[in-house]
Every structure is written in structure tokens, then in C-alpha cells.
Amino acid sequence: MHGPFRAQGWRARLLPLGWRRWTLWLLLAALVLVMLGIMVYLAGRYEASQVQSRLERDTSDALSDIRGGLTRNVQSLQALQSSNPTPSSWTIDAAEMLRQHRELMRIEWRDAGLHTLAHVDTPYRGKLFGRSGAEGPGGRDRAQTDVALACANARRFNGPAYSSSYFVPSSDGLGLEVIEMCLPLISSGRIAGYAVATYALQEVLANLVGRQLARSQEISFTEADGTRLALHGSARRGVRMFTAQQLLDLPGNTLVLRLDSWHSAPSLFPNVMTALVTAMAIALVSVLVLLAKDTRRRLAAERDLADALAFRKAMEDSLVTGLRARDLQGHITYVNPAFCQMVGFSAEELLGHGVPAPYWPPDRVTEYEQRQAIRLAGNVPPREGFESVFMRKDGTRFPVLVIEAPLINAQGLQTGWMSAFLDISEQRRIEELSRASQERLQATARLATVGEMASLLSHELNQPLAAISSYATGSMNLLRHQGASAPPDLDMALRRIAEQAERAGRVIKSVHDFVRRRDQAREPVAARALLEAIMPLVTLQARKLGVRVITDIEPGLPEVLCDRTMVEQVLLNLARNGMQAMEPCELAQRVLRIEARKAASNESSGWLEWRVIDHGPGIPKEVGEQLFTPFFTTKAEGMGLGLSLCRTVVEQHGGYLGFEAQAPRGTIFSFTLPVKKGPSPEAAVAVAVTAAV
Numbered sequence: 001m002h003g004p005f006r007a008q009g010w011r012a013r014l015l016p017l018g019w020r021r022w023t024l025w026l027l028l029a030a031l032v033l034v035m036l037g038i039m040v041y042l043a044g045r046y047e048a049s050q051v052q053s054r055l056e057r058d059t060s061d062a063l064s065d066i067r068g069g070l071t072r073n074v075q076s077l078q079a080l081q082s083s084n085p086t087p088s089s090w091t092i093d094a095a096e097m098l099r100q101h102r103e104l105m106r107i108e109w110r111d112a113g114l115h116t117l118a119h120v121d122t123p124y125r126g127k128l129f130g131r132s133g134a135e136g137p138g139g140r141d142r143a144q145t146d147v148a149l150a151c152a153n154a155r156r157f158n159g160p161a162y163s164s165s166y167f168v169p170s171s172d173g174l175g176l177e178v179i180e181m182c183l184p185l186i187s188s189g190r191i192a193g194y195a196v197a198t199y200a201l202q203e204v205l206a207n208l209v210g211r212q213l214a215r216s217q218e219i220s221f222t223e224a225d226g227t228r229l230a231l232h233g234s235a236r237r238g239v240r241m242f243t244a245q246q247l248l249d250l251p252g253n254t255l256v257l258r259l260d261s262w263h264s265a266p267s268l269f270p271n272v273m274t275a276l277v278t279a280m281a282i283a284l285v286s287v288l289v290l291l292a293k294d295t296r297r298r299l300a301a302e303r304d305l306a307d308a309l310a311f312r313k314a315m316e317d318s319l320v321t322g323l324r325a326r327d328l329q330g331h332i333t334y335v336n337p338a339f340c341q342m343v344g345f346s347a348e349e350l351l352g353h354g355v356p357a358p359y360w361p362p363d364r365v366t367e368y369e370q371r372q373a374i375r376l377a378g379n380v381p382p383r384e385g386f387e388s389v390f391m392r393k394d395g396t397r398f399p400v401l402v403i404e405a406p407l408i409n410a411q412g413l414q415t416g417w418m419s420a421f422l423d424i425s426e427q428r429r430i431e432e433l434s435r436a437s438q439e440r441l442q443a444t445a446r447l448a449t450v451g452e453m454a455s456l457l458s459h460e461l462n463q464p465l466a467a468i469s470s471y472a473t474g475s476m477n478l479l480r481h482q483g484a485s486a487p488p489d490l491d492m493a494l495r496r497i498a499e500q501a502e503r504a505g506r507v508i509k510s511v512h513d514f515v516r517r518r519d520q521a522r523e524p525v526a527a528r529a530l531l532e533a534i535m536p537l538v539t540l541q542a543r544k545l546g547v548r549v550i551t552d553i554e555p556g557l558p559e560v561l562c563d564r565t566m567v568e569q570v571l572l573n574l575a576r577n578g579m580q581a582m583e584p585c586e587l588a589q590r591v592l593r594i595e596a597r598k599a600a601s602n603e604s605s606g607w608l609e610w611r612v613i614d615h616g617p618g619i620p621k622e623v624g625e626q627l628f629t630p631f632f633t634t635k636a637e638g639m640g641l642g643l644s645l646c647r648t649v650v651e652q653h654g655g656y657l658g659f660e661a662q663a664p665r666g667t668i669f670s671f672t673l674p675v676k677k678g679p680s681p682e683a684a685v686a687v688a689v690t691a692a693v
């Protein structure tokens with residue numbers, strides 16, 4: 001096929017295509033990897049931001065916890081003073097309050113001049129400040145300035161105020177960061193005294209902040225520069241730290257509350273979503289790998305297909321058998337180059353062509369259409385094929401052998417018919433040739449037999465002929481001895497017998513020589529002498545058949561150089577054929593003419609032409625074609641060898657034997673003989689012999 005399958009082109013395009021395909025695959029894989037990376041990174045970041053915002057939320061919670069706790073404590077302190085206590089009753093209530101609030105280290109009741117009226121220390125720790133009013137590192141006096149400052153602020157705010165934090169070393173070598181809170185006690189509109197509470201910052205964190213907050217993170221108070229004042233919470237886990245800090249704004253002091261949270265980040269799978277994304281990515285990569293494998297298989301299949309196509313094309317192009325496919329409607333769907341060459345049409349002219357096909361001979365269209373209808377009805381043609389005749393584009397016809405088979409597609413359905421064509425014209429020609437040569441061989445074999453027979457006959461006949469001749473001579477001698485009593489006609493007849501016997505002997509010898517292919521003895525003979533030699537026999541037959549014979553010899557003819565006996569036989573044969581041909585004619589028309597004249601060709605001086613003209617029915621064309629074929633005859637008792645022999649004899653002399661039609665009817669047989677070089681001894685006399693009926 002020329003159109004759809006161009007396998008070579010396919011292959012050529014396959015290489016760069018493969019290259020491009022691979023780069024595409026690499027690009028795809030890179031894109032997928034980048035996308036996955038980004039997704040994992042984003043998922044991680046998302047999770048980090050989640051953790052961070054939770055931490056911020058926790059910090060705010062912690063902050064409000066602390067604020068709430070502090071406010072509640074302020075209220076409790078105010079409650080202590082509400083029942084106008086004495087220092088001793090105040091102490092009992094204050095001790096009870098300290099038992100409940102672990103964040104409080106000490107509560108003092110001071111008068112308006114900041115002198116301590118009563119104080120209570122927390123029962124959970126050893127004395128933090130040593131004895132009251134004592135000097136020294138743990139001494140309460142050291143804190144006096146902080147307390148005074150806080151109370152000054154409290155006075156100003158007319159509410160609770162806090163001091164800045166400071167470190168109180170304890171007797172066990174450790175220490176505490178504490179903060180003072182001063183609450184002015186108002187009595188009848190003026191400040192009657194102060195309640196001073198000392199908070200341990202660490203205990204504030206431990207007791208005021210919700211437990212669940214401290215469980216997973218570290219809570220601390222820091223100064224603005226980051227110095228850590230107090231710390232509470234679990235030990236650090238993981239490597240990645242998240243931090244959130246917020247200001248605890250207290251009247252008179254500002255602390256920074258900081259939450260630290262440790263996570264095992266950066267982990268590869270920070271949470272389920274990332275794990276999901278990663279799983280999806282792995283699935284995607286697996287699909288990619290599978291796809292790549294599939295593509296490789298496809299590529300291999302494509303290559304195989306291209307190879308198969310190229311192979312098929314090469315096979316089709318090298319075929320000498322014509323191939324043609326038709327669909328079920330009889331349209332041509334495929335032709336191979338051999339078929340195109342066979343019918344002389346191009347593939348474009350044939351493809352899609354329906355009925356009648358352009359290569360059907362017009363006079364056979366109906367027959368072929370019937371044949372096709374039978375085929376399309378689903379009848380399977382003979383497996384060995386059938387013969388048909390197609391017409392080339394130039395109009396010439398040729399025989400083909402057609403082998404048809406149903407065309408089955410991949411689904412097992414019949415889609416049309418596939419036909420193979422063999423141009424059998426060459427085969428026919430060879431068959432014809434071999435038949436002709438067979439016939440020629442048979443004829444030659446028969447000729448050889450005839451030759452053998454002739455040679456045998458001539459041998460066998462020689463003896464009786466010699467006997468006839470000597471008897472005739474003997475009889476003539478006897479007659480002469482008898483003298484005048486013998487009738488003169490008898491003597492003449494005997495002489496003729498002797499002559500003819502001698503002639504028969506010569507004929508036999510000539511035939512013998514001819515058959516044996518010996519060089520015939522050529523001799524110069526005058527035309528008239530040749531004619532005279534056969535005239536007695538011609539006359540004899542003419543009388544029998546009722547034919548008038550006219551001879552016409554041109555005067556002044558030169559002698560010819562020939563095998564006299566054989567040429568006489570030729571003349572005799574032609575004359576006899578002519579007379580026999582006129583048998584069915586009316587008597588008046590039975591005229592045979594024998595002429596001798598100089599040949600009319602250019603080199604005419606060298607040749608002499610004999611013509612034997614009859615007025616018979618003439619020679620039909622089909623008879624004329626086989627006239628010189630040995631054993632061809634139309635006569636019941638004929639041998640069919642006469643003309644063939646005549647031609648051989650004439651051609652052996654270098655002459656030509658042919659025939660033509662004679663107007664209005666009859667045939668002219670003519671042959672040429674070579675003239676003897678040199679002057680003619682013959683007198684120029686015209687002779688006309690007429691044999692009457």
C-alpha cells in the first residue's frame with residue numbers, strides 16, 4: 001500500500017520522538033518531585049503555624065489565669081480586713097489564707113507609716129525572710145524600699161500595686177525570685193494601712209496557671225532583656241522549640257510571660273496530612289514508574305510494528321503476484337505495486353473504485369458483475385483459483401489466474417475479499433510455443449520416416465524399373481527384327497515406356513539424393529526443355545480432369561542452372577494442384593496457364609520466374625497460413641507434402657516460392673530459379689502448346 005503505511009518514515013521519526021519522550025518523562029518526574037517537596041514543606045509549615053498559634057493561645061490563657069488569680073488574692077486580702085480584725089485574729093485568718101494560696105510567701109499588715117502590725121509566713125517553706133526586722137541577706141529590711149515603692153504606687157493608684165521582682169536567697173543555698181504587692185486599706189475614706197503580700201514568681205506559675213498548660217510546655221517569667229526570673233513546667237523534649245511571649249501588665253510592674261514548647265520537629269511526617277500527602281506522592285511516583293514501564297513496552301511494540309510494516313512493505317513490493325483487497329461492497333481498498341503494474345493503473349486511480357472495475361473488458365462487464373455478486377453473497381471461490389481476462393489501461397487484454405480468499409480482521413469478522421492475481425499470458429505463450437514445437441517435432445519425425453520410406457522405395461523400385469526399361473528395349477529390338485509387319489504406334493509406345501521408365505529412375509535417384517541431402521547435380525537447362533519433359537504427364541492428367549492447359553514461355557530466355565529432375569517435379573506438382581483445384585468448376589473455366597519469364601525484380605537479369613495460374617476457387621486465408629506445413633492437406637487422398645517439398649527444392653536453389661490470388665478467381669503460384677551466367681544458346685522461339693480436351 002502506498003498511502004497509510006510509510007514504514008521507513010515512521011522509523012526515521014521514531015528516534016527523535018523517543019528522545020523527546022524521555023526528556024518529557026524526566027521533566028514530569030522532576031515536576032512531581034518538586035511538587036511533593038513543596039507539599040511536604042508546606043504541610044510542615046502549616047503544622048508549625050498550628051503549634052505556634054496554639055502556643056499563643058495557651059500563653060493568653062496562662063496570662064488570664066495569672067491575672068484572675070492575682071485579682072482573687074487582692075479580694076481575699078481585702079476580705080481579711082473587712083471585719084475590723086485585731087492583729088491576733090488577723091493572723092489566724094491570714095495563716096488560713098496562706099495555707100490555701102501556695103503562691104503567697106508572706107502577708108503583712110502594715111499601718112499607714114508602713115510599720116508592720118502583723119505578719120504571717122507561708123507554712124510550706126522555711127522562714128524566707130528570717131526573723132522580722134532582721135538584717136542580712138534574707139532580711140526583710142532589704143525589701144523595704146521595694147515595699148515602700150509599691151505602696152507609694154498603690155497610694156497613687158488607689159488600688160493594689162506591685163513592686164519590681166527581686167531575688168531572695170534562702171538558707172538552703174537556693175533562692176526565690178519574689179514580687180511584692182501592696183494593697184492600701186481604706187477606712188472611712190482615707191488610707192488606714194496596707195496589706196503587703198509577697199508572691200514567689202515560681203509558685204505563681206505553678207499554682208495560678210492551669211495544670212494542663214504546664215504539662216506539655218515550659219512557662220517562665222522573664223525580664224524584657226530575656227533574663228529568666230522563674231520557671232515552671234516539664235523538661236524539654238524534642239529538638240525544635242516554639243516560643244510565645246506576652247506581657248503581664250501589672251500596676252507598677254510589667255513582666256514577660258513566656259511559653260516554650262518543644263517538638264520532635266522537623267520530622268519527615270509531622271502529621272497525618274503530611275503523611276497522607278507523602279503516601280499520595282509515593283502512589284503517584286509508583287504510577288509514574290508503571291507508566292514509564294508501560295511506555296517502554298509500547299515503544300518496543302511500536303518499533304516491532306514499524307519493523308513488521310517495513311517487512312510487509314518490502315515483501316509486497318518484491319511480489320510479482322498482484323494483490324487486491326475489496327470491501328464487502330466491492331470497493332477496492334488495497335492494491336500492491338505488482339497489481340498496478342499488471343493493469344497499468346496507478347494505486348490512486350484504483351483505490352475506492354467500485355463496480356465495474358476499470359480493468360474489466362467492457363464486453364465482459366455483465367459476466368464479471370454476476371461473478372462478483374456471487375462472491376459478495378458469501379460463496380467461497382475454488383481454492384485453486386479461476387481464470388479470467390483483464391484489460392490494461394492501454395486496452396490490451398491478458399489472461400490472469402485469480403485466487404480469492406475472505407479477508408478476516410482481528411476480531412474474526414469478514415471485512416472483504418483478498419485476491420491474488422497471476423499474469424498467465426507468458427505461460428500461455430510458452431504453452432503455445434511448446435505445442436507448436438511439439439507438432440513440428442512430430443512432423444519432422446514423420447518426414448524422416450517418409451524420407452526413409454522414399455529411400456527404401458527408390459532402392460526397391462530401381463530393379464523393376466531397370467527391368468521395365470530393358471524389357472521395353474528388348475521388345476523394340478524384337479519389333480525391329482520383325483520388320484514392317486510391326487505397327488509403328490507400338491514401336492512408339494514401347495519407346496515411350498522405355499523413356500518414362502528411365503525418367504522414373506531419374507526421379508527416384510533425385511529423391512534419393514534429396515533425402516540423403518547429397519549435392520544435387522546442377523545443370524544448365526532451357527525453360528522449354530523443363531516444360532517439355534513434364535508436358536506428357538500434365539496432358540495425361542489434364543485430359544482426365546477436362547482442363548485446358550496453356551503454356552507461355554517468353555522468347556529469349558536464358559538457361560537456368562538447376563537440378564533438372566527436382567524442378568520438373570515442382571512444376572508438375574504445381575500444375576497438378578491447379579488442375580485439381582479447378583475440379584468443382586465449370587468445364588469452360590478449367591484453364592491452367594503455365595508461364596516462364598524473366599523475373600520483374602531489379603536484379604532481374606539473374607532470375608527466371610515460373611508462374612502456374614489456375615481459375616479455381618482460390619485459397620482461403622486460414623488454408624493459406626498452413627499451406628507449406630508438411631502433411632497439411634484438404635484432400636481425402638492427399639499427403640500434404642507436395643507444396644512443402646516444392647518450397648524446399650526452390651529454396652535450395654536460392655529461389656522463392658509464393659502464391660497470390662488471381663483476379664477474378666483462382667490462384668497464381670510462382671517461383672524463381674537462378675539464371676546460368678553467360679550467353680543463351682537457345683533460339684528465341686515462342687512455343688504455345690495447347691492440349692485440347
Ligand code: ADP
Pocket residue numbers: 577578581614616617618619623627632633634635637638639640641642643644667
Ligand atoms: P496435397 O496436394 O497432397 O493436398 P499439397 O501440399 O500439394 O498437398 O497441397 C496442400 C493443400 O493446398 C491442398 O490440399 C489444397 O487444399 C491446397 N492447394 C494447393 N494448391 C492449390 C490451388 N492451386 N488452389 C487451391 N488450393 C490449393
